[in-house]
Structures are given as C-alpha cells and as structure tokens.
Amino acid sequence: MLSRLFVITTFLCCSLVFLSVFAQLAHSQQADTAELTRRAELLFHIEGGQSLSVGELEDFINSQSPALRDYYSAPEHRKELFDERLRLALMEKYATSKKYSTHEEVIQKEKEFLVRELLLDKIDKPLRASAFPEAELKSFYTSHIADFSKAEYRRASHMLVADKTKALALLREAQKGDVRAFRELAQQHSIDMQTRMRGGDLLYFPKDEDKSSQNPQVDPALRKAAFAVAELGELYAKPVQVGEDWSIVKLTGLRPAEKQSFAQAKAKIQGLMFSQKRQQAIESLLARLRKSSTVQVNEKLLKAIDLRDAEIKPGQSDKHHH
Numbered sequence: 001m002l003s004r005l006f007v008i009t010t011f012l013c014c015s016l017v018f019l020s021v022f023a024q025l026a027h028s029q030q031a032d033t034a035e036l037t038r039r040a041e042l043l044f045h046i047e048g049g050q051s052l053s054v055g056e057l058e059d060f061i062n063s064q065s066p067a068l069r070d071y072y073s074a075p076e077h078r079k080e081l082f083d084e085r086l087r088l089a090l091m092e093k094y095a096t097s098k099k100y101s102t103h104e105e106v107i108q109k110e111k112e113f114l115v116r117e118l119l120l121d122k123i124d125k126p127l128r129a130s131a132f133p134e135a136e137l138k139s140f141y142t143s144h145i146a147d148f149s150k151a152e153y154r155r156a157s158h159m160l161v162a163d164k165t166k167a168l169a170l171l172r173e174a175q176k177g178d179v180r181a182f183r184e185l186a187q188q189h190s191i192d193m194q195t196r197m198r199g200g201d202l203l204y205f206p207k208d209e210d211k212s213s214q215n216p217q218v219d220p221a222l223r224k225a226a227f228a229v230a231e232l233g234e235l236y237a238k239p240v241q242v243g244e245d246w247s248i249v250k251l252t253g254l255r256p257a258e259k260q261s262f263a264q265a266k267a268k269i270q271g272l273m274f275s276q277k278r279q280q281a282i283e284s285l286l287a288r289l290r291k292s293s294t295v296q297v298n299e300k301l302l303k304a305i306d307l308r309d310a311e312i313k314p315g316q317s318d319k320h321h322h
Contacts, residue, residue, distance in 0.1 A: 049089055057081070057082070061081075127277055128274075148264075148268070152255065155204045156249055157195075158186070158240075159189055159200050160190050160246070164241075167248060170189060170248050174250065182250050186199045222242065231251070232253070235249065
C-alpha cells in the first residue's frame with residue numbers, strides 16, 4: 001500500500017514539475033514571439049521602395065558609439081534619424097526610377113563602399129578588438145622618439161646693413177629702445193627686402209636648419225646668434241656678419257623644447273600602430289588575392305591613354321572620357 005502511494009505521489013510531483021517547465025517554456029516562446037513581432041513592425045514602407053522596421057533602427061542605433069547611443073536616447077533625436085531615413089528612402093526610389101543607379105560614377109561609388117565595408121569587417125574590427133601589448137607600445141615609443149619630441153624654437157628680428165660701422169651705430173641705437181623701436185629701425189635701414197616691411201621679423205625657427213620642413217629659411221649665422229642670446233628681448237652683443245653684409249639680431253620669442261612621456265604619447269602610439277598594422281594587413285590581403293586570382297597586367301598601355309584637354313560644354317556627354 002505504501003509502495004503504491006509513493007509511486008502515485010512521485011508521479012504527481014513529476015507531473016507538476018513537467019507542467020511548470022512546460023508553462024515556463026510556453027511563456028518564454030510567447031515572449032520571444034512578441035519580441036519578434038515588435039521588431040518586425042514597420043516604421044515606414046514605401047511601395048516599390050524601401051522599408052524600415054523597428055528592429056533595423058534599433059540595431060543601427062545599438063551599433064553606434066556610446067555617445068551616439070546616448071544622443072538617440074532622446075525621442076526628438078530618434079525622430080530626426082527616422083525623418084532622415086525616410087527622406088533618403090524617398091530620394092533613393094526616385095533616383096532609381098530615373099536610372100541613376102546605372103551611372104558610372106554611382107557604380108564606382110558602390111564599389112568603393114563595398115571595399116570600405118570589407119576592410120571594416122575583415123581588418124578594422126579584428127584590429128580594434130585586439131589590444132597591443134605594453135612592451136610593443138614602449139618599443140614603438142623608443143624607436144620613434146623623435147615623433148614625440150619638439151625642438152626648441154626661437155623668434156628673432158634683424159636689420160641688415162652693408163657695412164660694419166653703420167651696424168655698430170644701429171646696435172647702440174637699438175639698445176636704447178624696445179621691440180617697437182627696433183621694428184622702426186629695421187623698416188628704415190634694413191636692406192633685407194624680404195623682412196624689412198615686417199620690421200625684420202624672421203618668424204619662429206629651430207636651432208638646426210631643416211630645408212624639408214615649412215620652417216622659414218634663416219641664415220646659419222643669424223640662427224646661431226639668436227640661440228646665443230640669453231634673455232627674451234635682448235640683442236646679440238655685436239653685429240653678425242652675413243656674407244658681405246652685417247646684421248643686428250634681437251630675440252623676440254621663445255618656444256621651449258617639448259618631449260612627451262610614454263604615458264602622454266600612449267594614445268597617439270596606439271593610433272599610429274593601428275594605422276601601421278592596418279596597412280600591413282591590407283597589403284597581406286592584396287597579396288593573397290593576387291595569388292588566388294588570375295590577373296593579367298599590361299602597364300605599358302598606360303602611356304597610350306589619350307588625355308583630352310578640350311573642355312566639355314554644359315550638357316555634353318563625357319562618357320568617352322572615362
């Protein structure tokens with residue numbers, strides 16, 4: 001008797017558990033169905049054109065940066081996004097009806113977009129997901145230290161004259177005045193036509209000449225004199241010989257040398273390394289594609305390309321120029 005009662009009790013308990021689990025599953029399925037239905041609802045549908053569902057807009061917003069997701073949390077900003085999508089869809093339908101999708105420029109832009117998406121998915125995303133080891137970042141910093149340092153720059157003004165006696169006289173006069181007085185003397189007496197009208201201003205320049213940069217080209221003797229002056233606003237103690245002429249030099253500006261620490265430069269290093277590794281990954285991908293594809297190249301024909309220089313009149317087709 002007890003044995004039968006135990007079996008019945010066990011059966012009832014198991015049935016209750018089964019019914020409970022089944023109810024939970026049914027509720028979960030109902031919730032999933034409701035969620036799928038909600039996401040599938042259309043925010044808009046254009047007959048013969050595009051549609052936009054709740055889920056598509058949600059996925060777009062959730063794929064954005066935290067700042068943009070926060071921006072779209074405001075209903076008015078979501079409405080702006082919705083309006084923009086609707087305008088774009090209407091214009092896209094109209095442009096397609098006018099056969100713009102067959103224009104060569106449109107086709108080219110579509111190809112470029114496909115390549116951007118490919119690079120984003122296969123190269124950019126994996127690279128961003130992988131952190132650069134600290135040791136690798138420090139090694140990059142050490143080997144590119146010049147990129148994180150700035151040399152000292154000085155600004156000077158000068159007046160150039162033809163003989164040393166006049167230079168000495170002007171030096172004594174300049175010692176009595178300020179920057180404004182020096183500027184006026186330079187405008188009156190300097191024979192350097194490039195700087196005379198700006199009061200002899202040589203602008204900012206580094207101690208060592210760098211012809212490859214955008215720095216102003218300053219005579220080495222003037223450069224040496226400017227970096228020998230101890231205090232801002234002071235004159236170099238004696239006239240400086242520049243070729244056959246003589247110059248009076250006044251220090252008018254200072255930009256101290258700067259050097260970023262590893263901690264200060266770390267974000268920049270990560271960006272530089274990302275760009276470097278990205279380019280390497282692109283070159284590697286191209287090499288694999290060339291190896292796996294049949295590519296016939298005849299670069300000699302580049303010389304035979306006819307570059308027409310006749311202007312195309314408004315409304316005239318230029319398809320033969322592409």
